[in-house]
Amino acid sequence: MNREQFTFLVRKELSGLRRFLLAACSGNDQEADDIAQEALLKAYTASAGFEDESGFSRWLYRIACNCLSDHQRKDSVRAGTLSIEKAYSISSASHSDDTFDYQELYRAIDGLTLSERTAVLLFYMEDRPIREIATIMNTSEGTVKASLSRGRSHLREKLKG
Amino acid sequence: MKDQELYDIFHSYHPEMSSEEDFMARLNEQMNAIDKKRIPSLWERTRQRHFLLWAASIAATIAVGLFLFMPSKGNDSGEADLYHARSDYQTMLSMTQSFPTFEETVAEIEQSGQQLQMAIAEMKE
Numbered sequence: 001m002n003r004e005q006f007t008f009l010v011r012k013e014l015s016g017l018r019r020f021l022l023a024a025c026s027g028n029d030q031e032a033d034d035i036a037q038e039a040l041l042k043a044y045t046a047s048a049g050f051e052d053e054s055g056f057s058r059w060l061y062r063i064a065c066n067c068l069s070d071h072q073r074k075d076s077v078r079a080g081t082l083s084i085e086k087a088y089s090i091s092s093a094s095h096s097d098d099t100f101d102y103q104e105l106y107r108a109i110d111g112l113t114l115s116e117r118t119a120v121l122l123f124y125m126e127d128r129p130i131r132e133i134a135t136i137m138n139t140s141e142g143t144v145k146a147s148l149s150r151g152r153s154h155l156r157e158k159l160k161g
Numbered sequence: 162m163k164d165q166e167l168y169d170i171f172h173s174y175h176p177e178m179s180s181e182e183d184f185m186a187r188l189n190e191q192m193n194a195i196d197k198k199r200i201p202s203l204w205e206r207t208r209q210r211h212f213l214l215w216a217a218s219i220a221a222t223i224a225v226g227l228f229l230f231m232p233s234k235g236n237d238s239g240e241a242d243l244y245h246a247r248s249d250y251q252t253m254l255s256m257t258q259s260f261p262t263f264e265e266t267v268a269e270i271e272q273s274g275q276q277l278q279m280a281i282a283e284m285k286e
Binding site: 003007010011014015018019022023027029033036037040041044045102105120121124125152155156159 | 164167168170171172174175176178179181184185187188189191192195196
């Protein structure tokens with residue numbers, strides 16, 4: 001795959017990918033875009049040997065999820081559960097004007113573990129099937145279902161009312 | 162809460178994001194930096210533009226290789242391959258012609274003697 005082909009496919013995925021990462025980073029658009037850039041550069045570096053255009057989206061999201069995981073492992077703020085106060089401060093620090101509208105959603109997402117968050121966002125926001133999510137997360141379908149179930153329960157609890 | 166409600170919540174999630182063009186410009190800048198560091202191999206650089214040239218070169222190399230290393234037509238009984246040994250044979254022949262054997266010399270002298278005797282006999286007649 002040459003650079004033109006890569007750029008063409010990236011443009012098709014870019015909006016969804018940034019939105020997914022923004023939600024996964026609880027509205028921290030700077031962090032989300034940094035992860036997106038890192039993932040896209042990793043993908044570009046490896047794209048010379050990649051020819052399966054139909055699987056590009058899956059491949060790109062898998063790289064993005066790995067970057068997200070690395071990022072969060074390094075960043076202790078994102079490890080495990082995050083305090084609500086911290087979530088507020090992150091949301092407030094974000095440059096998006098509409099962050100306030102999604103604060104409740106971001107706080108709910110923030111209470112999820114990384115695997116729950118990834119599974120929920122890919123399933124409900126990206127409309128991806130379980131099998132594909134399992135491929136992206138490099139895990140079994142059973143694990144994805146379990147993550148979805150836990151994530152769903154948590155979100156129901158946090159978002160009710 | 163039903164599943165549909167979660168779908169609705171996430172499907173109505175359309176946050177404001179920084180300009181896509183700015184994002185792509187930043188990405189392109191970094192891809193340029195990667196391209197500069199990366200030294201593509203001759204194969205990568207010319208593969209697409211000069212595909213026919215590469216194909217012709219590979220075909221020619223294979224043809225030359227086959228011509229040079231193609232096994233000679235011999236037989237299974239192990240007989241000498243006279244065609245390929247021709248040059249050696251010719252060298253050997255020219256050497257023997259320059260230096261005749263003893264028998265050949267004797268035969269030649271005998272033949273000359275006979276011719277001389279016949280010539281004398283003719284003169285007497």
